Each structure stands twice: as structure tokens, then as C-alpha cells.
Amino acid sequence: MENSKTSIFRKVLMALSGLFLVIFLLQHFVINSLSVISPDSFNEVSHFMGTNPLVQFLLQPVLMFGVVLHLGMGMVIEQKNRKARPIKYAFSNASANSSWMSRNMIITGITVMLFLGLHFYDFWVPEMNTKYVEGNMSGMLDGEDSYRYFTELQHKFVSPVRIGIYCLSFIFLSLHLLHGFQSSFQSVGFKNRKFAPTIAKLGNIYAVAIPLGFIFIALFHFINSSH
Amino acid sequence: MSTVKTLNLTLKIWRQKNNIAKGSLETYPISDISPDSSFLEMLDILNGGLIEKGESPVTFDHDCREGICGSCSLYINGEPHGPSRLVTTCQLHMRSFKDGETIYIEPFRAKAFPVIKDLMVDRSAFDRIQHAGGYISVNTSGNTQDANSIPIEKENADEAFYSAACIGCGACVAACKNASASLFVAAKVSQYALLPQGQVEAKDRVLNMVKQAEKEGFGPCSNTGACEVECPKGISIENIARMNREFLSAAITK
Ligand code: HEM
């Protein structure tokens, strides 16, 4: 299909995968919040998410696909962005007409990607190892009668360097979404004078509140672990 | 009579002999410029001096000098058509600059807008996009229905009119970090999409114009909104959302 080779089509995929990640992140945030409110419910929900076949073998692959699609398309689009202006301006006053966030999605995006790498290494790889390599689906702490998830979470939020990287990454995610959220509605053609202000407001609230929430949770566990 | 203070300026102008030559920014001091003169008049004065000295004048595009033809261009101090809003370079006046200022003057830069000479670029890519679908096919046999006899919703008529205000100058491309022609194409697509006469060919129009823009080498749209800010005619990026909608529904159903 020739139409699917156009940038409009690619940007629609970018927007849909981005919005999908926005929804996923909200879900992730709600579950993480439980770790602050009630460790028991956090354990319950984590065990459910970690062992439910629908989540594991349908939603998780869909999520992987979404991330890979967004990342891959991001790289393709960035190539096209650069190719369209081979000779740069000697003097450009870009801040007079557009926001830094809108011009640097690739930088904020790649930062988020690096974080995802670390995040996978920290949580996802050990999780896969425990469940599918060692074959331990019980979700229990070794030799104890309680779930392992909350305790594992606490252990990840001890190193100040990790916390620093974690917080910084979420600031970059915030910058990514301050432009990305409203931009995706424009890409799929859903924006007009009537919706634009609401979309912009909603986007700003999401882009600030959710990353800030993640940072709060990290700091909460870090501070609790230090005494 | 009060004496108007004149301006002394340093101009940094892109000079390039021809399409294949390697160009460079050259420095030209210029003095005694009236703040009431237009930017292009200032360049005329510079060129007068260059010709007197036996040097080659700076080549730049211009025609109507009243903001309606879309011929003038120039990337002035980092913005297409300079620092003022809703004006073309020919409507820009020297009172927008300070005495002693250094002014950078570069051609519109895009792969699809190759430099012809100095500040003049080839914008015929826009013509080819228009040819790909920016028209309606009417029978001019003498039995053509009078356009005014077709009722059109006032709101749509107004929107179509605003979109049609695009003069095809290319500032949107010059402003965009991806040299995207989205605002131009969207204005042309919208102008017809909003009117009953444009419906018959609507699907082919949007598909063909978008694909032609792509073929010309214009970049994707990152929705930065720079085009809308720099457009001398105030074309809204709402048109781009409309183009994306039109494109999607045409791609799915055609
Ligand atoms: C895996 C790392 C990521 C990379 C490399 C990345 C890269 C990008 C790039 C380059 C763009 C802009 C494309 C353009 O128009 O020039 C973009 C847009 C976007 N991104 Fe990401 N991103 C990443 C992660 C995320 C995440 C985790 C989310 C959501 C939680 C997200 C949400 C969005 C949204 C909503 C857009 C706007 C799409 C549009 O303009 O239509 N991205 N991303």
C-alpha cells in the first residue's frame, strides 16, 4: 500500500502507539501507587498481573509491540526529518515560534528509551527469570509466607544513584508528553478549535502529574529505606 | 521639521553563485537607512551600492511588494519573513530593527527548495503539488453552473476563504525544523474540502497532493506549530488536522 509509506500514516502509528503507552503508564502508575497506600494490595495486584495469562500472553506482547513500533517509527521519522533540510541555517531563532519540547522529541524519547533499558534490566529480566526460567510462579519470598513483590520493590529504591536516574528520566518523560500528548491528537486529525484547549489542558495535567507521581513514589520508598 | 534617526547596520548575507556552487555568509555594512524604508528597499539600496562598485548585486525574489503574490522570501534573523508577525518580507519595515544591529539574511532552506542564486530558491515543488490535485475539474462549455447558486454554510465558506488566503510563499517550510510542507498542502486541501465543488475529487486530491509533497522531499510534520506562527497569512494548523483526517479516510476507503 503506497499510502502507508507516507509520513502522515507513519505519524498516525506514532500517535496511536504513543497514546497506548499513555494509557499503559496510567495503569502502571495506579498499581505503583498501591505500594505507598497498601503493600498488601500492591502484592495482590502485582501477583495477579504477573501470573494472569491474559495479561502475560496478550497484553504484555501488545505492550512490547507498542513500544517497538513507537521506537522504530520514531527513528524512521527522525531520519526523514533530518533529510528534508540537508543544509542548516547559520542563524535560527526557533524558540520564537515553537517550544523546546516540540523540537526535541527525539532527545527526550531516547532518554526514555535508555531508562526503559535499565527498567527492564531491574524488574522485567529478574521477573522473567524467576517465573519462566526457574519456574517459580508462586510469587512468594524464599522460605516465607508472604509475597515477594513489595520487598523486591523496596530493594530497588535504595541506591541514591538509581533514584537520581529514575527521577531524571521521568522529568524527560514529562517533557516528551508535554508536547506528545496534544500532538498525537493533531496527528490523527482529531483536533479543532473546539477540542484543542481541552486536549492541551488534559495533556499538561497528565504530563506533569503522572511523572511527578512516579517520582514521589520513588522518593517515598527511598526515604523509608534510609532509616 | 524633525529629523528621523537613521540606522547603521551590519548585514550577513548568504551569497552563492549558482545552484551547484558552495555558498557562504558575507558581511556588508550599510548606513543611513531610514526606519521607514521597507526591508526590500534596504536591499535595493545595498544592491545600488554594489552595482556602483562593479560587484554582483544580491539576488532575491520579489514581485508585488504588497504581500499578496508570495514571491518574496528570506530567512531574516532566524525567522522566515523576519521578526514581525502576519507580514511578508516585502511588508517588513526597517523600524523593526535597532541601530547597530547585525541582521542575518539567508535563503529559505529545504531539500525541496534548492538555491538558484544567493537568496533566491526554486519553489516550483509547490506548483507540482498544486498540479497533483489543487484544483477542481469544471466543464467550461458555457453551461457551467454559477457557483453562487450553490448554498454553502457560512462557517464553511469562511473557513475555506481563510485557507484560500495562502499565497504559497513557503515560509511554513522554511520555519519548520523538518522543512515540512504540511501547512501549505493542508491549506490547499482544506480550501476545496470545505466546499461542495471540491467534494467530487476530494479523495484523489488529498492522496495525490500529500504523496507529491513527499516525493518532492518535504519532511514529516512534528506538530511544532512553527509554521502557523510564521505564516504571513495566519493559516491555522487546524488545516493540518483536517488534512490528516481527509487523508486517513481517503486512504481507508479508496
Ligand atoms: C521508547 C522510547 C521512546 C522514543 C524513542 C520516543 C520517540 C518519539 C519521537 C521521536 C516522537 C516524535 C516524532 C515526530 O513527530 O518527530 C515521539 C512522539 C510521541 N511519543 Fe514517544 N518516544 C518514546 C517513548 C514514549 C512513551 C513511553 C510515551 C508515552 C507514555 C510516548 C508518547 C509519545 C506521544 C504521545 C507522541 C506524539 C505522537 C505525535 O506527535 O503524533 N513516547 N516519540
Ligand code: SF4
Ligand atoms: S501556509 Fe502560509 S507560510 Fe505556508 S505557503 Fe501558505 S501563506 Fe506561506
Ligand code: FES
Ligand atoms: S513581493 Fe509579493 S508578497 Fe512579497
